[in-house]
């Protein structure tokens with residue numbers, strides 16, 4: 001390896017390490033991992049595939065802060081089945097929480113109505 005190529009390789013290695021350190025170990029995981037856990041745990045059955053709600057309340061895109069979120073999973077208030085740490089470890093809860101937080105915001109109803117009214121009338 002020539003001297004300049006060696007220096008270049010060293011620069012890239014350091015930059016790579018710095019990026020990994022900044023991102024932290026959590027961010028090395030793919031964001032879809034949270035969706036996989038969410039689907040596998042069956043949360044979608046009551047909260048919808050996007051956390052938009054159904055039989056259970058909406059839980060995305062602004063889920064409760066992680067400690068409260070985790071506490072409610074471990075000891076739900078009423079109709080929700082409890083998820084112990086053996087069934088759903090804290091790491092999985094974190095991924096699910098991040099998945100929910102990354103959901104797009106719900107549509108603005110006024111905007112939806114405005115657009116619907118601006119459509120041409122059906123023939």
Ligand code: HEC
Pocket residue numbers: 038041042043044045046047055056057058059063064069072073076077078079080081083088096
């Ligand atoms: C069988 C239906 C059902 C399933 C499955 C379910 N939930 Fe729920 N969930 C509910 C209901 C109903 C509530 C309303 C409060 C209660 O009953 O505890 C709720 C409440 C919550 C809350 C509190 C919401 C708030 O803002 O007050 C969170 C967080 C939550 N669920 C997350 C989850 C996650 C994550 C999963 C999957 C691991 C899950 N739930 C699976 C029915 C369900």
